[in-house]
Amino acid sequence: MGNIVLLDDLTINQIAAGEVIERPANVVKELVENAIDAGSTSITVEIKQGGKTLIKVIDNGKGILKEDIPNAIERHATSKIKSIEDLEKTYTMGFRGEALASIASISKLTIMSKTADDELGFKVVSEAGNIVEAEETGCKIGTTMIVENLFFNTPVRYKFLKQDATEFKFIKEWVQKVALANLNIAFKLINDGKQVFQSTGNGNIRDLIYVLYGKETSESLIDVDYKEENIHITGVIGNTLMARETRKDQIIFLNKRNIRNQMLTSSADQAFKGGGTGIGKFGFFILNLEMPADYYDINVHPTKMEVRFKNESEIYRIFYHAIKSSILSKDFLGNNEQEEKKKDYVQNEFNFLTNHFSTQNNAINRIHAVEENTASDNEEKQExxxxxxxxxxxxxxxxxxxxxxxxxxxxxxxxxxxxxxxxxxxxxxxxxxxxxxxxxxxxxxxxxxxxxxxxxxxxxxxxxxxxxxxxxxxxxxxxxxxxxxxxxxxxxxxxxxxxxxxxxxxxxxxxxxxxxxxxxxxxxxxxxxxxxxxxxxxxxxxxxxxxxxxxxxxxxxxxxxxxxxxxxxxxxxxxxxxxxxxxxx
Ligand SMILES: Nc1ncnc2c1ncn2[C@@H]1O[C@H](COP(=O)(O)OP(=O)(O)OP(=O)(O)O)[C@@H](O)[C@H]1O
Ligand SMILES: [Mg+2]
Missing domain, CATH: 3.30.1540.20 (MutL, C-terminal domain, dimerisation subdomain)
Known part of the structure; x- marks a missing residue:
């Protein structure tokens, strides 16, 4: 017999879990995203011991049909896409059909759910992915997911977890971010029996920022509402005095999904430079980019934090404009300056900044190149x-x-x-x-x-x-x-x-x-x-x-x-x- 064997399902799921579930916060992310995809308007997250013993997510979404519940914890089972082409028109957070299977394989998972059409709810309990209990139960419309004893059968992974307080901090940060992206959902976060965070779901970002950052910050922010070519950018940016020492308060959502993207970050840096932040500081922004799903590929990494835009330079430019023109609306007395003029000004600035790497003969460009510590820095030093x-x-x-x-x-x-x-x-x-x-x-x-x-x-x-x-x-x-x-x-x-x-x-x-x-x-x-x-x-x-x-x-x-x-x-x-x-x- 050869050496190569097919892995069993449990092992496959546990390996897959390694990609997305590194710590309790990742479980919270997956469960909350499922709740969002189910159209919930209220989501409550309950945590015990940093999520190691209990993670409970209660939503009031559309629920899961009784017969679908066992399928939900099967690998590659999803109701969200049917083929890869669907991704180009999918706006749900999930689509891989892997999260629940992964979570189930490394914990005790209880699912309770009821749809509007069902008389009674249904409850399924699984341990390491095997269903050990399935019965009808009385519950409200929506879904409750309970994850207990995470990593109980993957001790090495368990060992890598940090202290409860640290694990909880990751969870809290993430829940707060997701609340910032989903302003119409009321979130509640409870830790060891105490409520630590709540959002109203009233749709107002400033109210939430007041809760998260305090009065002064919420009052100093500048609103962003910028539309160009099917792309709509909304949210807030910090005013000029609010620059930060780190990038922690630079939050980007793409169709409400929190992403990391260097291209967008550097576009923002350019826009803030000389217009917002001081030297060596970072602008404050919380922005959501809304655009057609076929403008980008989100299926780059299992955690879906990374994204590939099809037309990077265009997105770079539009993001720059969104921020810069909002900064200008505050800095210039020309508040009521015609929009077109402002746009021209921003475009000129943008051209200037993007060209200065190539235009060798322009003196000011060189000074700026020095200022920006670009790759051409060494050359500039000679000047x-x-x-x-x-x-x-x-x-x-x-x-x-x-x-x-x-x-x-x-x-x-x-x-x-x-x-x-x-x-x-x-x-x-x-x-x-x-x-x-x-x-x-x-x-x-x-x-x-x-x-x-x-x-x-x-x-x-x-x-x-x-x-x-x-x-x-x-x-x-x-x-x-x-x-x-x-x-x-x-x-x-x-x-x-x-x-x-x-x-x-x-x-x-x-x-x-x-x-x-x-x-x-x-x-x-x-x-x-x-x-x-x-x-x-x-x-x-x-x-x-x-x-x-x-x-x-x-x-x-x-x-x-x-x-x-x-x-x-x-x-x-x-x-x-x-x-x-x-x-x-
Ligand atoms: N809270 C919920 N409310 C309603 N349906 C849910 C809920 N959670 C899970 N489901 C159903 O279970 C299926 C499997 O969920 P799972 O998270 O594993 O996959 P997914 O969300 O489709 O994709 P991904 O792996 O990218 O998250 C979902 O497609 C959805 O139909
Ligand atoms: Mg999911």
Missing amino acids: DGQELIKRENQRKVDYIYKGILFRTYIVVEIGNEIYLIDQHAAHERLLYEKIRANYKSNLKTNSQMMLVPEVYDLTHKEIEFVKNNIEMFQNIGFDIELFGENSVKINGIPDIDYRVNSKNVFLDTLDEMLTNERSTSKDIEERFIATVACKAAVKANMDLTPQEVDNLIQNLLTLKNPYTCPHGRPTTIKFSKEEISKRIN
């Missing part, structure tokens, strides 16, 4: 950032300077438009670009010597930070030496064509860096550059000479994306004459 900016400056912009409002906002007229420029935010943006370009090209010479060197006494923590990062200070243009035990001597500060109080720039930067400590070195550099730019920038209420104003405006207006400071706050708002006359008449 003299300052030269680039100077060259750009030669392209003078014609404007009429109208004055400064409240000692804070510079007013200029260009063509048919009036610009109000926040002097601090604008200067900060400019300095950021410049300092960063210098930093990246390692121009240590970018230091302006001080007439008299200054010595500052520092605290232990401060001196440690300087010692550990002395090169970073030098790279950015601080001509700095350690001086005795606890002091530093500063001979020069970053050259930024502007009179600054060197002491403030140095000490404030240090202070800021120490107050918000972060982990990785790349982050430190990014933040350092942004901080120096911020501290060196002119403040509001500082009087600028006409020459300084001219410098600022000329430099700013030649930047392609002058509209936000590195922290994401708007630098500039503009009105057109048309808008003003519309409002006045």
Whole structure:
């Protein structure tokens, strides 16, 4: 007899379970998705001991016919598709017909269900996939699934489970996500007898965000409702001040299914850049993309978290537009700017961003390429950032300077438009670009010597930070030496064509860096550059000479994306004459 044998059904199911059921949260996912597919409006999840001893999902969906219940736990048994072609028009969460069989094979599974047509409900109990009990029972319309003793017959898998609290955390996170995608379903989550989460199912995403993230977040969000080419994107994004340190609050649903997709994430990054988040931070968004099922393939991986879009670049562009135009609707005073205009603007930005990898001769593009740490980073380092900016400056912009409002906002007229420029935010943006370009090209010479060197006494923590990062200070243009035990001597500060109080720039930067400590070195550099730019920038209420104003405006207006400071706050708002006359008449 040969060595190759056919596996028995239990083994096959257990292997399949390995693909989708790694931990209790995956069971919850599969059961809840089945409940959603059954058209439920109310779903309750009950957990005991992190799901290890009990996972119970109660729904009020259409139920399962008595004769179908045993089939439901058979492998490859599904009511949702009949052939692979059906996938192109399937919007249900499930279609593989594997989840229940997998779960049944590694637990004790009880199914109780009743359809509207049945007088009585039916109950089936299975252990390791074998039906051990089947009887009629009284119950409401809908289905209750009870999974007990998960992994009881796969001890290795059981051993890999984390503590109950951790397993429950995975479950909770997932239930909350699914509630965000299914706003018309009322979810309830109970852990060891205590209710820990509830959604109303009233369809309002802000109400739910209030519950999950609190009042402040729910009030700062911007609504997204964007339609293009059969694609409808809805949800919320964070405003400019809500950027996060991680990607945890970037949630994408595709036809209500939570997916991970790098292409979409990077499209969002682009859209937020300079328009939403600060440097090294991530935008906040919870967005659902609704589109025809034949635009993508979801059958890439058994967990259905991955997806392949047929027309990636188009989806990339549309996702970008959805986010960017929503950001702009807040940042621009041109709230009522015509939609078409906004769309053009967004498209221009988009073209600019996507082209900058290929257009080698455009100076600003290069600066941005440096800024974005792209693959071409090394090449860009050779470039003299300052030269680039100077060259750009030669392209003078014609404007009429109208004055400064409240000692804070510079007013200029260009063509048919009036610009109000926040002097601090604008200067900060400019300095950021410049300092960063210098930093990246390692121009240590970018230091302006001080007439008299200054010595500052520092605290232990401060001196440690300087010692550990002395090169970073030098790279950015601080001509700095350690001086005795606890002091530093500063001979020069970053050259930024502007009179600054060197002491403030140095000490404030240090202070800021120490107050918000972060982990990785790349982050430190990014933040350092942004901080120096911020501290060196002119403040509001500082009087600028006409020459300084001219410098600022000329430099700013030649930047392609002058509209936000590195922290994401708007630098500039503009009105057109048309808008003003519309409002006045
Ligand atoms: N809560 C429920 N309410 C109604 N029917 C259900 C429920 N749960 C399961 N079913 C029925 O049992 C079948 C098998 O469920 P199972 O989760 O194994 O497969 P699926 O959902 O079709 O596909 P997938 O493996 O991709 O989840 C479903 O097709 C559905 O007909
Ligand atoms: Mg399913």
